[in-house]
Structures are given as structure tokens and as C-alpha cells.
Amino acid sequence: MCEFCTKHGEGKKWYEVVAHYNKELANEPKRNAYIQDFVPGISKNATATMSRLSTLKSKIPYAYRFIRKIGTMHMKRTHYGQVIPIEDALEIVARTDSITRVACVCRSVTTGNNNARYCLLLGIDPSGLIDGWTNLTKSLETLTVKQAQLALLDYEQKGLVHSVWTFESPFIGALCNCDRDCLAYRFQVSGDLLDVMFKGEYFAEISQDVCIGCRKCMKYCHFGAIEYSIGRQKCHINVSKCYGCGLCRVGCKKNAITLQDKYVMATHPTSL
Numbered sequence: 001m002c003e004f005c006t007k008h009g010e011g012k013k014w015y016e017v018v019a020h021y022n023k024e025l026a027n028e029p030k031r032n033a034y035i036q037d038f039v040p041g042i043s044k045n046a047t048a049t050m051s052r053l054s055t056l057k058s059k060i061p062y063a064y065r066f067i068r069k070i071g072t073m074h075m076k077r078t079h080y081g082q083v084i085p086i087e088d089a090l091e092i093v094a095r096t097d098s099i100t101r102v103a104c105v106c107r108s109v110t111t112g113n114n115n116a117r118y119c120l121l122l123g124i125d126p127s128g129l130i131d132g133w134t135n136l137t138k139s140l141e142t143l144t145v146k147q148a149q150l151a152l153l154d155y156e157q158k159g160l161v162h163s164v165w166t167f168e169s170p171f172i173g174a175l176c177n178c179d180r181d182c183l184a185y186r187f188q189v190s191g192d193l194l195d196v197m198f199k200g201e202y203f204a205e206i207s208q209d210v211c212i213g214c215r216k217c218m219k220y221c222h223f224g225a226i227e228y229s230i231g232r233q234k235c236h237i238n239v240s241k242c243y244g245c246g247l248c249r250v251g252c253k254k255n256a257i258t259l260q261d262k263y264v265m266a267t268h269p270t271s272l
Contacts, residue, residue, distance in 0.1 A: 001263050002082065002198040008170040013201055013263075015082065015164045015172060021096040023123045025171040034078065035124060035167050039105050039133045046109050046183055053193040072195040081165040081176070081184060081197035085246035085259055086152060089162040092175060093148040096122040101143055101151065103136040106182040115139055118160060118177040120148060124167075152177070159220050161245045163197060180222060189223060200244025202259040204237045210256035211235055217248040217257060 004014040014020070025031060053071075056064040084092070093099055100121040107116040117139060126133075126140050143151065152162065152175075160177035163184070167173035178185060187194045204225070206217075213233040218226045225241035226248060228234075237248075249257045 001201060003076075004080070004082070004170065004198065005201070005263075013088075014170065015084065015088070015092065017170075018095050020170045020172045021092075021123045022171070023097045023125070026124050026167070026173060028168075031168040031171060032128075035173065036129070038079070038167065039129075039136060042105050042183070043109060050183075050186065050191060050193060053187075054191065057193065068194055075194070075196050076169060078168055079166060079196075080169055081163045083161060083163045083197065083200040083243045083245050085200065085202060085244065086156045086162060087246075089152050089175060090149050092122070092164065092172075093120065093152065094145050098123055098125070099143045099145070099148045100124065100126045101141045101148075102126070102133070103139065104176070104182070105136060106176075106178070106184070108136065109183060110181045110186065117141070118155060120151075120175040120177075122173055122175055123171075124173050156247070157250060159247055159250065161222055161243070161247060165197075185222065199242070200246075201262050202244035202246065203239050203242045203262060204244065204246060204248055205258050205260050206235055206237055206252075207256045207258070208232070208234050208236070210254050211252075212254055212256075214253075216253065217251040220247040220251040222247070 001009065001013070008014040008017065008020065010017055026035065053064065056067060101117050102119050102121055103114055104116045104119045107113045114136065155177040160179055163176050163178060164172050165174040165176055180190065184196050187196050211234045213228070213235060215228055215235060217235060218228070223241050223243050225238050225243070226235050227238050229236065244259065246259050
């Protein structure tokens with residue numbers, strides 16, 4: 001299990017702990033101040049930070065490695081994420097006090113689109129965010145659990161990766177639905193500049209007996225984890241690259257792909 005599961009999980013997956021979605025946590029003065037400053041800070045600093053890290057990585061690699069370590073430690077304390085499959089996302093919105101859909105700050109920064117409404121705030125009162133989150137709260141929506149679940153199912157079909165995010169860990173204040181335009185992807189996956197999220201608690205597995213080698217699953221994988229064997233004419237999962245999002249299942253019309261729980265596999269290797 002991930003580091004947060006050990007530290008915050010109370011013997012289970014850390015994002016399954018109901019207390020981590022509590023409104024009282026969101027309203028603690030230090031955390032509330034962080035939330036208020038979050039969007040303005042990201043909008044102002046994210047692009048420059050990526051550029052500085054990229055330059056440092058190529059020109060002064062030993063210094064970059066130290067900065068990356070310190071930066072990752074900071075992110076784990078403040079705003080860290082983890083990829084989750086649709087099953088867990090649907091359960092999460094059922095355990096939070098409130099759900100508010102807002103536009104994505106990542107896509108605002110990377111594409112200039114201030115109305116990409118794919119982010120769900122959890123347990124955060126949006127009425128106090130207007131000053132700091134102006135561009136993203138113009139079209140905010142308060143969702144019921146059912147509405148949020150339907151939205152998540154729609155995002156799944158569109159090929160968006162679900163992930164939970166902390167605001168001053170371990171409070172989980174957002175459930176995001178990301179693609180390659182998102183900052184977490186650019187920092188960690190495509191740029192390999194900074195660790196900002198854990199891989200999921202699962203990995204995908206393709207049944208070699210059922211797979212017909214159509215490769216439709218590959219277009220849903222944001223992480224390059226699905227590989228194709230010309231000799232066998234089958235797809236298979238590179239587990240070292242898999243983030244456990246489960247999106248590949250959307251593309252597979254033969255139901256050849258399943259998700260395996262890493263923790264169950266580690267503790268009961270003969271049970272699967």
C-alpha cells in the first residue's frame with residue numbers, strides 16, 4: 001500500500017477514511033488560508049515552476065535531484081494526489097459532506113480554458129472561494145451524490161483519469177478528472193519533473209485467453225502501460241508503468257481487462 005495508507009489509512013486505503021473529508025478540517029484556519037490561496041498561486045507560479053525545474057534538470061542534474069526531493073516532500077504535506085478507479089470514485093462522493101463542481105485550474109493554466117468543469121470539490125464551502133477562485137467559480141454547481149456519480153461515469157467514458165487530492169494532508173478536498181493537459185500529468189508523467197501523486201492501489205491485468213489484440217485499450221492509457229506483442233498478437237500490461245486507473249477497460253469490448261488490488265495480491269498472492 002502507498003505511504004499515505006500507512007500514515008493516514010487506519011489499516012485501509014487512506015482515501016477510504018471518512019474523517020479525511022470532514023468540513024471541520026476544511027475550515028481549520030491554516031488549511032482554509034491554503035485553500036484560499038491555492039488557485040491564485042497555481043495560476044501565477046505553475047508554468048514558471050515547470051520551466052525552472054526543466055532547466056535545472058538538464059543543466060544542473062545534481063541540484064535538480066535535491067530540489068525534486070524537497071519539492072516532493074512539500075507536496076506530500078500540502079497538495080498530493082492518488083489515482084483511483086471509477087469504483088472508488090463513486091464511493092468517495094457518497095461519503096463526503098458536500099460536492100461542488102468547478103472548472104479545472106490545471107486546464108486554465110495549460111490551455112487557457114476557464115470553463116473545463118471536471119473538478120469536484122469535496123467538503124469545501126464554495127461561497128468563501130469567490131475572491132481567490134474568481135475565474136473558476138463563475139459556473140460552479142452544487143451536485144447531489146447521484147449527479148456527481150453520473151458525471152464521473154460520463155468522465156470515465158470520455159477517458160479521464162480520476163484522482164483524489166489533499167489540501168494540507170490528509171484532508172481530501174478534491175476529486176479531479178484529468179487528461180494530458182493537467183498539471184499533475186505534466187509534472188510527473190510527461191515531464192518527469194516532480195512527484196505529485198501516487199499510483200493507484202491497483203494494477204490492470206489483460207487475460208491473454210480473451211484478448212483479441214484489437215489495441216483499442218491502448219488509446220485510453222495515459223501512462224503508456226499497455227504494450228502490444230506482434231508475435232502473440234495480444235496486448236499486455238507493463239505493471240511498472242500502470243497507474244491502476246482502469247480506463248483501459250472502457251476501450252476493451254471483450255471484457256478482457258480486470259483490476260487487481262495490489263494489497264490483496266501482496267498479502268494473498270494465491271487468492272487471485
